[in-house]
Amino acid sequence: MNEFVTKLPRNYKIQKPGKQFRQSELSGLYANCELHHVFQGKNRKWSDYYGLVIWITEEEHRLIHTGKKPDWVDGLHRAYQSKYELYCTREQFRQNFGRSYL
Numbered sequence: 001m002n003e004f005v006t007k008l009p010r011n012y013k014i015q016k017p018g019k020q021f022r023q024s025e026l027s028g029l030y031a032n033c034e035l036h037h038v039f040q041g042k043n044r045k046w047s048d049y050y051g052l053v054i055w056i057t058e059e060e061h062r063l064i065h066t067g068k069k070p071d072w073v074d075g076l077h078r079a080y081q082s083k084y085e086l087y088c089t090r091e092q093f094r095q096n097f098g099r100s101y102l
C-alpha cells in the first residue's frame with residue numbers, strides 16, 4: 001500500500017498488464033485473466049495507485065464491463081475499501097474516491 005495522497009503526478013500511468021494465464025482472485029478458476037480496477041471511472045487511477053485491483057477471468061471481466069453489473073461487484077467495492085482501510089482512514093478513502101461503500 002502506498003502512502004495516502006490527494007494528488008497524483010500529472011504523468012501518472014495506469015498499469016495495463018494485458019492477459020495472463022493464472023488463477024482468478026474472484027472464483028479461483030485457472031484461465032486467461034485480466035486485471036480489473038475495482039473502482040472505476042475517475043477513481044480508476046486511485047484503484048491503481050493503492051493496488052485496489054484484482055485478477056479475474058476474461059469472462060468475469062466481461063460481466064462487469066458489459067450489460068448488467070453482477071451483484072458481487074458491490075461486494076468487491078466493500079472488500080477493497082476494507083483493504084484500503086487497513087492502512088488509511090475512511091475519511092481519506094472519501095477524499096480519494098468521493099464516497100464510502102461501507
Ligand SMILES: [Zn+2]
Pocket residue numbers: 035036037061064065
Ligand atoms: Zn475492469
